[in-house]
Amino acid sequence: MGLLKRPLSLASGRIVLDGQEIQDAPPAEMRRLRGKRVGMIFQEPMTALNPLSPVGRQIAEMFVLHEDAGWSEAMDRAEEALRQVRVPSPERRIRDYPHQLSGGMRQRVMVAIALACSPELLIADEPTTALDVTVQAEIIDLMAELCAAKGTAILMISHDLGLVANMCRRVAVMYAGRIVEAQPAEAIFANPQHPYTQGLVDSLPRLGERARRGQQRLREIAGVVPSIQAYPAGCRFNPRCLRATDVCLSVPPEITSLSADGPMQAFVRCHHHG
Amino acid sequence: MAEPLLELDDVAVHFKVGSALAGGVHTLKAVDGVTFDVKPGECLGLVGESGCGKSTLALAIMGLIPPTHGHIALDGRDLAKRQRLETARTVQMVFQDPYASLNPRQTVRRTLADPLRLHGVTDKAEVAARVADMLARVGLRPEHADRYPHEFSGGQRQRIGIARALILKPKLVICDEPVSALDVSIRAQIINLLLELKDELGLAYIMISHDLGVVEHVSDRVAVMYLGRIVEQGGWQEIFEDPRHPYTRALIAAIPDPFHRAAVSAGAKAKGEIASALAPPPGCHFHPRCPLRAERCTIEVPTLDAVAAGHRAACHFRERTD
Structure with missing residues (x-):
């Protein structure tokens, strides 16, 4: 919307609306x-x-x-x-x-x-x-x-x-300023790929679940959302992630495409996705 | 059958609003003829939309608003005849907003120790021990005691709020939307903590929430409120598997479930919005929004009658299951 106020500003990148770049529009x-x-x-x-x-x-x-x-x-x-x-x-x-x-x-x-x-x-x-x-x-x-x-x-x-x-129809999951996963809606709930998405989907008390499986402990995502001033190095989810390894602590994960139709249709940003 | 810990008998809380000069004085019936009980160690879920009287009812149970009509008994004794401090030792509250409900100028230690001192625990070593014990129980570290609320995240603050409610070892805790102000990824932690503490300490809860997923997960019994009245109550299974009041059905139908896309039958949805408590519709309060509405509903107030053992609904068509 071009409504960012100082001290926030668009640092880099393009915003394209129907073929027209609008990030620098007056x-x-x-x-x-x-x-x-x-x-x-x-x-x-x-x-x-x-x-x-x-x-x-x-x-x-x-x-x-x-x-x-x-x-x-x-x-x-x-x-x-x-x-x-x-x-x-x-x-x-x-x-x-x-x-x-x-x-x-x-x-x-x-x-x-x-x-x-x-x-x-x-x-x-x-x-x-x-x-x-x-x-x-x-x-x-x-x-x-x-x-x-x-x-x-x-x-x-x-x-x-x-x-x-x-x-x-499509869902993108954001965590600490980055999109960590994007998939069609059915797929993201049926088959989430990023540990954060999986944690979110699992931590919900679902209607009818207690009748089917009894009162079980909800799955938790450990830890807290990091402060915007102190994002962790590497993958920003690493302090809360059960799968985190050395590479997660230092290297921000790149996009892995999950779709044959092009990398932006469905992707995940995790070293150990799946 | 255990003796009830809390009994409400035909409780009403009315407020006078307006002035004689500007349009006349009106009576706002925030709570109108509510009867239920809570047994020791039980969790009662209290469900309803904003403005239906849930929070007013909570304040009445805390002894902070005297009921206009009816009786509230705690441990078998009328609330009005009990000492304020004694009531505070029996029933405590966890608030919705952990950012607003902690004193920003008090350390956690002071927040937890003040109630102890006020209630006659003056031995310094004992106060310190109980504060440390309570922090450990809610999953905070001992060094957290000397920090201020702004140094904590929302989830940690809610843990402090829970510790404050439990420090006097109450038997009943009223949780007013305890997770709705928290990040989604933090909610499961707090719900698990509340359930653990309930088992460890034998607490009874009144869980006020509009999140039916949470209510179904934690409650033993559920009461549904609409415009000051209980419209349905029963065991959690009856309420969620076989709801008999159209409002309960509308609430359940309105919850989008990520795992059942649009499984909601359109006929169950409620139309329009909750009416003003100042001018509730005559007869059944829900009739203007009800898919089952008939002539009778606009005239006659349905009573809260049994559908099955322990399951009651205030609807003229409580036998209909469509």
Whole structure:
């Protein structure tokens, strides 16, 4: 999104959106791109919405800024957008302020803003972590349905493995700043290759597991997540890894491809994967 | 059958909100007619969405909010008649957020030793020994005692929170979402620790959580709350294998399971959102979201009646299994 703030900055690498490199794009161009071509849904709908502006106006702004609409036309389209995200009586709700809406309704408004201009990519950062589980299920269904209709790709950021499994086609697992494994969703849960992924998948208490196998001790991943100021040398997972050997302590593992279709389709970054 | 450690009989906690000048005074029924018991050494899972009254109920059991109606008895004696300190020695709490629930200006030793001193353990050697013993039990090293909370990771802080709850050797520990603020890779450690301590020390737990995987894993019995009322309770197996309240089914259906992709039947899902506790729907509180709703549900409050021995559900259609 080009929103890194000092002291953070993009150190190296390229970010390519639909064939266009955007890592060095000037701020004005990024402003045109954000919301129009890339939408984003934030974790906390209360803090991400402007508390002093009616929600209809916050949606309409998208049409005014990105699609040269006049305000009255934009407000009509905002009402339609609210209807699409299934907010009841949208004609009244467009005049409501965020505090007048429940958490689930606010997140629907966020979805409406993010998808207003039918972006090519939607970045959803823990979109339902702040919501109750029954509401979460509704928002996820809604997001998936609207994105499918608009042809929008979703980059879903989440720590909820269950949600990821149900929603996503491909999964990349990050640990301490690096992607340690990427695979299609079915494969990563059925056959995880990196010790960290295996640990995550094994450590979950699974519904129905106790009925099948009795109350067993959960598998633990030992140790703690390293501090960003003191990443271990070599493989960053080595202090917590049961398979770590001398090479892991000094040499950062390279990518090993797991797919014949190209190295980025499915890969793992571990000296002792499998 | 062991005597219950904790008994709740028709407990209600109501709050007066609003003012007579601005729209009138309303009664918020945070907890409304809750009856259950917890036996020594048992783990009761308490499940429900935010705003359903779980935490208010926890505070009432801790003796921090007097119930508006009904009785809470601990060890067979009414909570209202017990001394505050005596109650504190019997029931303790582990909080959700280990970043916010530890005093940042106290060392771990002070956090653990203060309750001991307050409860009459004044011998320095004994205090030191009990602090060291408790640290070892929760998997921390002796030298950790002289550090401050900011020097610990989230998982370690939760271990300190658990140590603080256990230092007075309580019989009942209320765990309010003990792992939801922790990294996913750390949660299993804390759940295992809680289960070990339960066996070693014969503790009873009330496990408040919205994570049904955790609740199923640790609980002996489960109670499901919706808008201040218990809508279903029973053994963990009954609740998870044969849920009879549509809300329980909706909760289970809403949990995405990484190992059963989209196995959820769409008909079980709840529609809409939890209603405000200030204006709960008449009849069955769940009826506006319920797939089984009938005329009767909008008028008549269903009672929490038996489906089988030890399994009760508050639904007019508790016999339906579809």
